[in-house]
Amino acid sequence: MSTPNTWDIPQSISTMPESLKVLADIIAWSKEHESPVGYFAALYTKVGLRIEEAIKANNFQHPDMLRHLDVVFFNRYLEALHTWHAGKTPSLPWKVACDATKNADLIVLQHLLLAMNAHIDLDLGVATAAAIPKQELNDFKVDFDTMNQLLASIMCDVEKDMALVFKLLKPINCLFRREEDSVLNFSMRVVRERAWDTCLTMSKLEGAQLDTAIANLANRVGGLSQTIATPGLVGNLAVRCLRHGENGSVAQKISDLQQ
Numbered sequence: 589m590s591t592p593n594t595w596d597i598p599q600s601i602s603t604m605p606e607s608l609k610v611l612a613d614i615i616a617w618s619k620e621h622e623s624p625v626g627y628f629a630a631l632y633t634k635v636g637l638r639i640e641e642a643i644k645a646n647n648f649q650h651p652d653m654l655r656h657l658d659v660v661f662f663n664r665y666l667e668a669l670h671t672w673h674a675g676k677t678p679s680l681p682w683k684v685a686c687d688a689t690k691n692a693d694l695i696v697l698q699h700l701l702l703a704m705n706a707h708i709d710l711d712l713g714v715a716t717a718a719a720i721p722k723q724e725l726n727d728f729k730v731d732f733d734t735m736n737q738l739l740a741s742i743m744c745d746v747e748k749d750m751a752l753v754f755k756l757l758k759p760i761n762c763l764f765r766r767e768e769d770s771v772l773n774f775s776m777r778v779v780r781e782r783a784w785d786t787c788l789t790m791s792k793l794e795g796a797q798l799d800t801a802i803a804n805l806a807n808r809v810g811g812l813s814q815t816i817a818t819p820g821l822v823g824n825l826a827v828r829c830l831r832h833g834e835n836g837s838v839a840q841k842i843s844d845l846q847q
Contacts, residue, residue: 595673600663604655607662608636614669615846619839624689625669626838627696628703630845631742632665638738648731653720661715665707680810681706688817695831696841701816708739709779710809713786714802722791729784736780 597613598606611633618626639658648654668682677683685702688694720728786805793801819827834841 597669598666599670600666601659604636604640604658607658608633608640610662610666611636615842619842622838624694624696624699624838625686626842627699627845628685628707630842631700631704633846635739635742638742639735642734642738647734650724650728650731653724653728654731654735657716657719660719661707661711664711664715668706679706679710679806681710681806681813684810684813684817691817693827693831694817695827695834696845697830698816698827702813705779705809705813705816708783709812710806712780712783714790714805716783716787717790720787720791725788725791732784732787736783739780 595617597617598610601607601610611629614629615626615633617623618629636658639654642648643651643654668678668686671678672682672686678686681702685699685706688699688702716725716728716732790798790801818824836844
């Protein structure tokens with residue numbers, strides 16, 4: 589585990605179980621340093637546990653491919669964190685998300701959405717194209733959808749967790765009439781669906797063309813990230829009001845999200 593005042597996080601993982609250990613290290617470091625980096629790590633832990641349970645329950649048709657995807661996907665997250673922590677520049681969505689952890693004016697919901705936007709709208713499609721052989725993608729689509737259903741179920745847990753730090757989320761959800769169309773699930777559902785299209789596009793490219801396509805995608809996704817981080821005059825006024833509904837220190841909020 590990382591020690592206080594030290595960023596001692598592995599550069600990459602090679603198996604799924606390692607991800608949970610690394611996330612525990614990131615959470616410990618974040619609590620020690622009162623860093624919002626731990627918000628997404630707490631959420632990611634729930635995703636990892638849910639996927640492990642699904643694999644044990646034989647809910648995936650291609651568990652080995654799913655495990656490989658999980659490693660490739662998680663390593664993109666680690667790469668972004670290490671790049672930023674080293675003072676270098678990760679992809680635009682991750683740069684916005686990481687830079688935002690230094691901004692005390694943002695609410696927990698913004699931090700979560702920034703990280704989810706970077707990791708799902710950018711990383712998920714790119715990682716799937718890299719991890720799954722092109723000729724296997726059609727067969728893997730069922731498992732991809734199952735994984736996304738698990739992500740959707742986590743959104744419900746997030747809403748319950750956010751009630752501890754974002755007391756106005758429930759009435760805002762009511763404006764959408766249906767529970768499945770609540771604020772978080774609605775926004776991320778579109779992103780999850782778009783990730784498969786990204787995967788299909790990236791699977792047809794290689795070399796410089798692939799690099800260019802990923803860079804262009806990062807810039808597009810980064811535009812939404814910038815809007816989440818700086819939502820304009822009206823949005824900032826709303827965030828200011830919502831901030832009053834948050835409780836406790838950063839460490840306490842991370843603990844709340846872990847429940």
